Amino acid sequence: MSVSAFYLMNNPIQHYDWGSREALTQLFGIANPDQQPQAELWMGAHPNGCAQVDSDGVATRLSDLIARDPVATLGAATAQRFGSLPFLFKVLCADKALSIQVHPSKAQAEAGYARDNAAGLAANAANRNYRDDNHKPELVFALTPYQAMNGFRPLADIQALFARVGFTSLQPQLATLAANPTPEGLSDFFRALLTLSDEQKACPLRELQAYAADHQDEETFALIRHLAGLYPGDVGLFAPLLLNVLTLQPGQAMYLDACTPHAYIRGTGLEIMANSDNVLRAGLTPKHINVDELLSCTRCEAKPADEILLAPRQADGVQHYEVPVPDFTFSVYATGDHRLTTASAEVLFAIDGPLTLSQGDESLTLAKGQSAFIPAATGPYRVQAQGRFARAGNQAG
Numbered sequence: 001m002s003v004s005a006f007y008l009m010n011n012p013i014q015h016y017d018w019g020s021r022e023a024l025t026q027l028f029g030i031a032n033p034d035q036q037p038q039a040e041l042w043m044g045a046h047p048n049g050c051a052q053v054d055s056d057g058v059a060t061r062l063s064d065l066i067a068r069d070p071v072a073t074l075g076a077a078t079a080q081r082f083g084s085l086p087f088l089f090k091v092l093c094a095d096k097a098l099s100i101q102v103h104p105s106k107a108q109a110e111a112g113y114a115r116d117n118a119a120g121l122a123a124n125a126a127n128r129n130y131r132d133d134n135h136k137p138e139l140v141f142a143l144t145p146y147q148a149m150n151g152f153r154p155l156a157d158i159q160a161l162f163a164r165v166g167f168t169s170l171q172p173q174l175a176t177l178a179a180n181p182t183p184e185g186l187s188d189f190f191r192a193l194l195t196l197s198d199e200q201k202a203c204p205l206r207e208l209q210a211y212a213a214d215h216q217d218e219e220t221f222a223l224i225r226h227l228a229g230l231y232p233g234d235v236g237l238f239a240p241l242l243l244n245v246l247t248l249q250p251g252q253a254m255y256l257d258a259c260t261p262h263a264y265i266r267g268t269g270l271e272i273m274a275n276s277d278n279v280l281r282a283g284l285t286p287k288h289i290n291v292d293e294l295l296s297c298t299r300c301e302a303k304p305a306d307e308i309l310l311a312p313r314q315a316d317g318v319q320h321y322e323v324p325v326p327d328f329t330f331s332v333y334a335t336g337d338h339r340l341t342t343a344s345a346e347v348l349f350a351i352d353g354p355l356t357l358s359q360g361d362e363s364l365t366l367a368k369g370q371s372a373f374i375p376a377a378t379g380p381y382r383v384q385a386q387g388r389f390a391r392a393g394n395q396a397g
Contacts, residue, residue: 028369075376099285138273146267151303236283353387
């Protein structure tokens with residue numbers, strides 16, 4: 001089949017209830033006439049939200065375009081290794097906190113997906129733990145101040161925060177943790193919190209909220225106060241005492257590996273991930289929580305503070321964010337004239353202003369907030385950018 005150099009993407013928007021009603025309009029001029037929450041704009045070929053492209057004048061699902069000629073669209077190496085577009089690129093707009101969650105490793109996802117299938121669970125069953133057999137490492141790049149939790153605090157810091165609050169009803173659990181200050185001990189303590197009954201957690205949550213109300217000048221306790229208004233009585237209110245709390249400033253990024261507990265609180269950012277929908281939840285949600293499965297996929301080790309932010313490699317006006325997985329690559333380019341060459345299928349997203357893509361007689365202009373799919377077969381091309389743009393792809397080797 002004939003493959004164009006560039007395809008303008010028509011991207012679906014997911015209307016999850018935690019989404020913002022204003023962010024996509026304010027940042028990119030994307031209309032929201034019905035004032036629905038616009039949580040995520042998906043740029044990819046995922047079956048739950050596949051972009052469309054214009055193929056010879058016909059609106060075509062990106063997944064169908066790829067299936068017609070996987071080698072031309074994905075590249076031979078990617079087509080052989082992954083069989084489909086291996087990443088999902090998003091604009092994520094959080095107005096309310098997402099659930100605390102962990103993503104499984106590739107091996108855990110494969111085993112868990114097989115178990116759920118063998119148990120006869122429907123693909124959309126509420127108590128299903130694994131939606132597919134893939135891992136879901138992800139990177140988020142902040143477009144606005146972006147508050148999040150990422151990884152466990154050092155154990156001594158966790159103990160100090162719980163001691164500050166002075167929980168009277170958690171003393172047995174805290175004493176057990178103090179007697180076994182190890183990852184195994186932290187896992188046991190995490191389990192103890194997650195399995196508190198409604199009656200057992202009522203008193204410590206009252207104590208936590210009372211302390212937080214008196215210490216709102218600190219980000220951790222201001223966050224607890226904020227979350228309590230959204231998820232009253234939820235065991236996830238303990239999470240800010242356990243996990244690193246931070247606010248990414250615009251232009252900052254962080255990487256979230258498998259088995260790392262995290263949560264996005266509020267803000268707008270670009271997010272890129274392996275093409276998966278596997279989520280094991282740990283709080284701030286009315287949805288299914290399987291504590292045993294969650295803990296089997298949770299690494300209960302401190303995430304060092306200097307490893308939370310992902311510093312880019314700078315090169316000629318480009319920020320390259322290097323990640324330890326082959327499923328995706330992510331870079332941000334400055335305003336200017338750039339000569340690029342495809343090594344895999346790519347998606348370009350115009351962050352700040354229009355950009356024009358050209359190769360020979362073919363060209364495509366993107367307005368701010370629009371994106372293009374670029375097949376691997378395109379090869380060398382030119383981008384003239386009047387603002388920053390993001391470039392997503394994958395490691396082809």
